[in-house]
Amino acid sequence: MYIKYLKLINFRNYRELNIKFDKGINVFTGGNAQGKTNLLESIYYCSIGRSPRTNKDKELINWQGKEAYIKAYIEKKQLDKSIEIKIFKEGKKGININSIKVNKLSQLMGVFNVVMFSPEDLKIVKESPIYRRKFLDIELCKFSKKYYYNLVQYNKVLNERNALLKKWINHNYDIIKIYDKQLSKYGGFIVEMRNKYIKRLSEKGKIIHNDITSGTENIEFRYVTQLEDVNKPENSLFELLNVNRKRDMERGTTLCGPHRDDLITNINGINVRNFGSQGQQKTSVLTMKFASLEIIKEIIGEYPVLLLDDVLSELDSNRQNYILNSINKIQTFITCTGIDDIKKNSQSKADLFVVKNGKITMI
Numbered sequence: 001m002y003i004k005y006l007k008l009i010n011f012r013n014y015r016e017l018n019i020k021f022d023k024g025i026n027v028f029t030g031g032n033a034q035g036k037t038n039l040l041e042s043i044y045y046c047s048i049g050r051s052p053r054t055n056k057d058k059e060l061i062n063w064q065g066k067e068a069y070i071k072a073y074i075e076k077k078q079l080d081k082s083i084e085i086k087i088f089k090e091g092k093k094g095i096n097i098n099s100i101k102v103n104k105l106s107q108l109m110g111v112f113n114v115v116m117f118s119p120e121d122l123k124i125v126k127e128s129p130i131y132r133r134k135f136l137d138i139e140l141c142k143f144s145k146k147y148y149y150n151l152v153q154y155n156k157v158l159n160e161r162n163a164l165l166k167k168w169i170n171h172n173y174d175i176i177k178i179y180d181k182q183l184s185k186y187g188g189f190i191v192e193m194r195n196k197y198i199k200r201l202s203e204k205g206k207i208i209h210n211d212i213t214s215g216t217e218n219i220e221f222r223y224v225t226q227l228e229d230v231n232k233p234e235n236s237l238f239e240l241l242n243v244n245r246k247r248d249m250e251r252g253t254t255l256c257g258p259h260r261d262d263l264i265t266n267i268n269g270i271n272v273r274n275f276g277s278q279g280q281q282k283t284s285v286l287t288m289k290f291a292s293l294e295i296i297k298e299i300i301g302e303y304p305v306l307l308l309d310d311v312l313s314e315l316d317s318n319r320q321n322y323i324l325n326s327i328n329k330i331q332t333f334i335t336c337t338g339i340d341d342i343k344k345n346s347q348s349k350a351d352l353f354v355v356k357n358g359k360i361t362m363i
Contacts, residue, residue, distance in 0.1 A: 001113065001302045002331035003043060005073040010065025011087075012038035013358035022351045025327060027334045030355035036335035039355070040116065040307045043333065046072045046083045047114040048138065049095060049105045057087050074112045077302050081111050106148045113142050113296055113304035117289040117311050124288065125265060125273055125281045132263040136194050139292050143299045147193050154186035158254060166252040173245070180241040183257060188234030190258040195230050197295070198223045198263060204291035209267075212283055212322045217267050219287055224262040279316070286319060290326065306332040313337070 008017040013035045028036045037053075041060075044052050051060060061068040068087040074080060084096040095102045097111055123131045141148040161179040202221040209219040227236040240256045241248075248254055265272045265284045272284050297303045306327060312320050313336065339352060352363040 001074065001076050001304060003046075003072050003112070003305055004075050005071075006039075006043065007069070007071040008039075008042055009069040010062035011042050011060060011068045011070060012062065014038060014042075015062060015064070015358060017358070017360065019360055021331070021333075023331055025332045025334065025350035026353065027336065027339055027350045028353045028355050028360070029336055029339050031337065034355045035358045035360075036355045037118075037309050038358075039360070040309050040333055040335060042070050043072065043305065044114055044116050044307060046070060046074075046085065047108075047112050048141065049085070049093070049108050052116055052118070052120075057091055057093060058089050060087055061089060072112070083108075083112060106145050106152075109141050109145055109148055110143055110300075113300065114307055115289055115292050115296070115304050116307040116309065117286065118307075118309035119311060119314050121285050121289070122281060125276075125284055129260075129262040133259070133261065135288070136197065136263060139295075140193055140197055142304075143296060144193065147190070150186045150189045150193075154183065154190055154258070157182045157186060158257070158259060162253050165248055165254070168249055168252070176245060180238055180245075183241065183254075184234050184238035187237050187258050191225055191227060191230060191233040191237070191261070194258065194261070195223045195225075195233075200295050200298075201288065201291050204294045205287045208290050208294075209283065209287045212287065212319060214318075217280070217283075218269075219284060220266045221288075222264045222266065224264050225258070226256045226260065282315060283319060286315070286323070293330065303330045306330050308332060308334045310335050310337075 002023045003021055005020050006017070007019075008014040011017075017039075028039060030036055041051055041053060045060075051057070054060070066089060070083075070085045070087075072083045074083065082096075082098050084099075086094040088094075095105075095108055097108070102108060124135050125132075137147075137151055141151070157179055161176070161183060164175065164179065198221050202219075205219050205221060209217060223230075226240060227233055228240070229236040237257060241254075244256050265276075265288075267276060267280050267284065270276065272280055276284070293303060293306065308323065312323070312334070315323070334350075335355075354361045354363060
């Protein structure tokens with residue numbers, strides 16, 4: 001899978017851009033705030049219909065334009081795809097796949113897969129569980145429309161249940177039980193899928209992390225949930241909601257379920273978030289991303305596109321070498337302020353571009 005052609009109109013600081021890409025490594029260099037990250041953001045947006053940087057689509061529109069436009073032509077093993085997206089200031093967007101309008105965002109999922117690695121991804125390891133749940137949800141939505149559906153439905157029911165708890169008056173348990181059954185159905189599926197995914201992530205991650213650290217570190221990813229029996233997640237969640245119902249009523253919110261779960265990363269048996277060094281935290285995120293690449297390849301039969309946003313400068317030479325020597329079969333987009341390390345360490349030919357004020361020139 002690779003992106004052959006990209007067109008942007010009024011996307012961030014790009015007034016108009018038409019560019020073709022090589023199947024291999026594409027490197028974009030230039031100063032800060034010139035548009036390097038904006039380019040990767042537009043490619044990422046074509047994958048899941050959302051920005052990795054903001055929840056407000058209107059921020060993606062150039063201040064001189066009324067709407068933003070993205071068009072990407074994707075070559076795949078089985079069937080090539082053309083993706084067109086219009087983003088309007090009112091917050092709405094229109095998506096066409098092969099010139100056919102899609103009405104639901106779920107229809108875009110899996111059409112064009114990318115994995116993105118940026119300095120911001122350190123939050124996955126260092127900060128609150130919300131970043132780790134977001135990572136899991138995005139990765140699972142890439143290849144499972146059923147997961148996306150259950151996630152949307154779960155959040156909808158969760159919000160309705162919380163609203164009911166906040167204005168609880170007559171203590172009608174029958175109404176709450178109806179919500180609990182729905183929440184258990186959707187939430188049970190989410191827990192099951194996350195648990196399976198993390199097992200695969202850990203299997204792939206052990207091999208990758210061993211290579212990166214020359215066998216000095218053993219990594220393990222573990223799913224942490226309040227459910228007693230992850231093999232029967234729907235029943236287990238329903239029982240847990242029942243046990244915690246009184247406490248939920250007192251707090252006015254739902255205190256158990258997959259929206260409270262976490263992903264723990266251990267290196268040599270030690271929790272990386274609490275006790276890992278900065279280097280170990282960076283390496284664990286790198287392992288996650290490259291394990292995700294392998295999982296997607298295993299499921300869909302081809303590698304996704306890899307986006308590396310200003311990460312090489314954040315890594316030591318061993319980690320840089322691992323990245324640059326592992327991407328020869330993957331279309332990769334790299335942003336950086338200098339290209340000396342890439343020229344020195346990469347074994348593959350790279351197309352080099354300079355980005356300046358929303359304009360891109362090939363070197």
